Amino acid sequence: MTGKPQKPGLAARSAAMRLLNGVTADGRLLSELIGAGALAALPPEDRARAQRLATATLRHLEKADRALKPFLRKAPPPEIRNILRLGLVEICEEGAASHAVVDACVEIANRGRRTRPAKGLVNAVLRKADPEAWRTRPPARLPRWLRDPLVAAYGKRGVAAMEAAHAAGAPLDLTAKGDPALLAQKLGGTLLPTGSVRLTDPGQVSTLPGFVEGEWWVQDAAAALPARILAPATGEKVIDLCAAPGGKTLQLAAAGADVLAVDKSADRLTRLTENLARTGLSARILTADALEVTETAPAILLDAPCSATGTIRRHPDLPYAKDGSDFAGLIALQAQLIDHAVTLLDPGGRLVFCTCSLLPDEGEVQIEEALARHPALRADRDALTLPGIYPNWITEEGGLRLRPDRAPMEGGWDGFYIACLRRTD
Numbered sequence: 001m002t003g004k005p006q007k008p009g010l011a012a013r014s015a016a017m018r019l020l021n022g023v024t025a026d027g028r029l030l031s032e033l034i035g036a037g038a039l040a041a042l043p044p045e046d047r048a049r050a051q052r053l054a055t056a057t058l059r060h061l062e063k064a065d066r067a068l069k070p071f072l073r074k075a076p077p078p079e080i081r082n083i084l085r086l087g088l089v090e091i092c093e094e095g096a097a098s099h100a101v102v103d104a105c106v107e108i109a110n111r112g113r114r115t116r117p118a119k120g121l122v123n124a125v126l127r128k129a130d131p132e133a134w135r136t137r138p139p140a141r142l143p144r145w146l147r148d149p150l151v152a153a154y155g156k157r158g159v160a161a162m163e164a165a166h167a168a169g170a171p172l173d174l175t176a177k178g179d180p181a182l183l184a185q186k187l188g189g190t191l192l193p194t195g196s197v198r199l200t201d202p203g204q205v206s207t208l209p210g211f212v213e214g215e216w217w218v219q220d221a222a223a224a225l226p227a228r229i230l231a232p233a234t235g236e237k238v239i240d241l242c243a244a245p246g247g248k249t250l251q252l253a254a255a256g257a258d259v260l261a262v263d264k265s266a267d268r269l270t271r272l273t274e275n276l277a278r279t280g281l282s283a284r285i286l287t288a289d290a291l292e293v294t295e296t297a298p299a300i301l302l303d304a305p306c307s308a309t310g311t312i313r314r315h316p317d318l319p320y321a322k323d324g325s326d327f328a329g330l331i332a333l334q335a336q337l338i339d340h341a342v343t344l345l346d347p348g349g350r351l352v353f354c355t356c357s358l359l360p361d362e363g364e365v366q367i368e369e370a371l372a373r374h375p376a377l378r379a380d381r382d383a384l385t386l387p388g389i390y391p392n393w394i395t396e397e398g399g400l401r402l403r404p405d406r407a408p409m410e411g412g413w414d415g416f417y418i419a420c421l422r423r424t425d
């Protein structure tokens with residue numbers, strides 16, 4: 001071995017910095033960066049630590065920028081700003097020992113040609129980190145490109161409440177293959193009124209009892225609702241048009257439906273196949289563009305590709321990796337998929353449309369326009385009446401609006417929009 005031994009925690013912090021730069025400078029999602037091997041060279045504990053640090057920094061990014069502003073005469077270059085953000089969040093939010101974080105951040109700055117000149121600044125600023133003052137600051141605001149349309153839809157107070165929910169993060173929700181009450185008991189979790197099992201401090205998911213045996217799968221409580229709303233009868237044929245990686249397919253199969261799971265991504269369908277194998281459930285799988293499906297069914301689920309803005313509390317990188325420029329294409333595709341799904345519905349059949357989005361263009365507006373285009377469809381409000389769902393969450397056009405700040409139970413849920421459309425001709 002040559003060279004000085006690495007300071008403890010430095011490898012994880014350096015990797016977290018690379019993740020942070022990849023999101024904020026290159027517009028890549030954490031999942032893409034990690035999937036492409038960004039953490040592959042690290043031992044498992046450093047990998048977990050790097051991911052946790054990068055995620056925490058992104059979750060509190062705008063709050064960190066506001067806290068740093070008084071100490072900076074001018075905006076620092078992006079890489080230095082990210083070192084400051086990371087250090088501040090680790091001290092103030094993660095409760096790490098200040099001197100260790102300052103030393104590590106100075107060392108990280110010292111290692112880069114472009115960041116070296118700023119190591120004195122990093123040292124001086126991070127020494128002033130004040131966890132007490134941090135606690136009194138409001139949560140991170142969303143970037144303007146996303147905040148503006150959300151304020152237009154939900155008002156400033158609504159968006160501030162969502163931002164508080166994003167800052168709080170998310171618990172782990174599971175869907176049981178069998179009896180959820182028994183699963184809640186077995187894992188010491190809480191059974192939510194909607195039927196999901198919630199764990200607040202789960203540790204590593206794959207080591208929880210029943211994972212290997214396929215007794216449950218990870219699925220946010222909001223994401224578990226579309227299949228419950230579709231409520232297939234035993235043996236009923238259901239087409240799941242955008243199915244992978246398969247959380248909803250598993251629910252439909254567990255309910256005894258005869259499921260055709262369609263997705264155009266072969267890679268994502270591999271995960272669906274693995275999930276079916278682990279849980280011992282079955283579905284027919286079709287790798288295809290949903291727009292080319294010709295089979296018909298009395299029940300169709302369309303979990304359309306969308307902005308995923310409802311999942312920010314789990315994926316705080318999203319507001320920084322994206323800028324909304326690809327959303328118009330997604331919104332147009334959603335409308336096309338709805339129109340095609342309607343042609344596959346048997347007379348009297350039902351189509352459940354959903355998106356994990358907070359944007360009305362991918363929910364309320366989409367369904368309002370679909371109802372105008374298809375006079376034979378009606379929105380089935382009764383299908384949305386489930387335990388744990390408040391009547392005032394039902395929207396004017398007859399859909400269900402779920403928001404991260406809107407939940408009676410401890411811990412909130414993801415943002416989602418769900419509507420059940422029935423063919424009346």
Ligand SMILES: C[S@@+](CC[C@H](N)C(=O)[O-])C[C@H]1O[C@@H](n2cnc3c(N)ncnc32)[C@H](O)[C@@H]1O
Nearest residue numbers: 242243244245246247248263264265289290303
């Ligand atoms: C929101 S995800 C589905 C999540 C899934 N329903 C679940 O519960 O695990 C959207 C899916 O739509 C798929 N997709 C996008 N465009 C498609 C198309 N034209 N035809 C079929 N699948 C499509 C994507 O590959 C992605 O897997």
